[in-house]
Amino acid sequence: MNYDLHCHSTASDGMLTPTEVVQRAVEKGVDVLALTDHDTINGLAEAKQAAQDLPITLISGVEISIVWQDKNIHLSALNFDETNENLVNLLENQTALREQRAIQIAEKLAKAGIQNAYEGAKNLAEGEITRAHYARFLVEIGAVKSIEKAFKKYLGQGKSAYVKPMWCTMEEAIDTIHQAGGVINVAHPLRYKLTARWVRRLITAFKEAGGDGIEVSGCGQSRDQRQLLARWAEEFELYASVGSDFHYPTQWLDFGKDLILPSNCKPIWTLWES
Structure with a gap:
């Protein structure tokens, strides 16, 4: 089974409609897809409709922006009840x-x-x-x-038009997703321009707050980066997720491209497929 659990549509900052996202994922051989638009689930209904007639399983997803230690971090939430009142209010x-x-x-x-x-x-x-x-x-x-x-x-941060975000906290995001019956990951942990020590602090705080996993496999990674994330997932006893973070097609990034988990990882989808 090919999983891609992180992508975006025109409901947030992607270039393809939710229907086009599902269609392209099928073309690229994805079996299980999560549409994770930024802080919105407005594209899910259209994506679900598109998936009904195609050989793909669509699960609910959203990428929640948080502020942690004065830093803008993204958490990818999966397989939740999108009608949950607390989740609706948060979004x-x-x-x-x-x-x-x-x-x-x-x-x-x-x-x-x-x-x-x-x-x-x-x-x-x-x-x-x-x-x-x-x-x-x-x-x-x-x-x-x-x-x-x-x-x-x-x-960008520090530039003339940058505005400091004021998103929810890590604890609020994790608690809300769990109340909605879902699971939640740290999205793309190595893309925050943080040192390895700071990433470890982030993962430690996430684990202590009750988080479930981290994205281990993504497009454009080096082998060393993937192995490092896999070691951290194992060390912190977190589940591992995969995601292209698709926004639009490029030469190095597309649905399902090179999304392979190292053998020592516990796949996040085992939490809802068991």
Whole structure:
């Protein structure tokens, strides 16, 4: 069975609709898929409808933004009851915080000489407005040549249009997902620009707060990176997840691409398939 438990659609900052996400995952040989849009489950109904007539199992997912030690961290939640009242309330609050942040980013871009950025980003967003939509807008108007340069010049931490996030806490996210009957991982642990010591602190705090797993296998990893994450999962007695973090097709990133778990890992899906 091929699993891909981390991807995004136009419900957040992905480039494909939920239907197109499911269709492409099938084309790439994925058997079990989780759509994990940022702080929203608004794409799940469409994705489920698309999956009904295709040879794929779709499970509920969402990538929850948290603030931990003044750092922006993502937790990937899986296989929960999406109608759970506590979960719905948490995501509604996250949506309000995201909208507030989007407005503040536009205000900062205006001070930097870029007008109508909110409207431009909103035109590119079918769902919630994220920094990725601002980056695409900046490319579209010729302010920068690439999405990467948009973050380096304007949107990244410490840059002129950066707005500090005010997301929920790690404990709130973990408790809410567990109340909804789901499981939760630290998403892409090596992509936060943290030292190995800080990543270990993050995983320690996550384990102590009752977290379930970490993403061990992702696209574009080196063998050493994957083995390191597998060792940490084993050391901290956490389950291991896999995910492409798909937003749009690229040469090095696509559904199910190289998502293999080392043999010493306990797959996260055994928690709901046993």
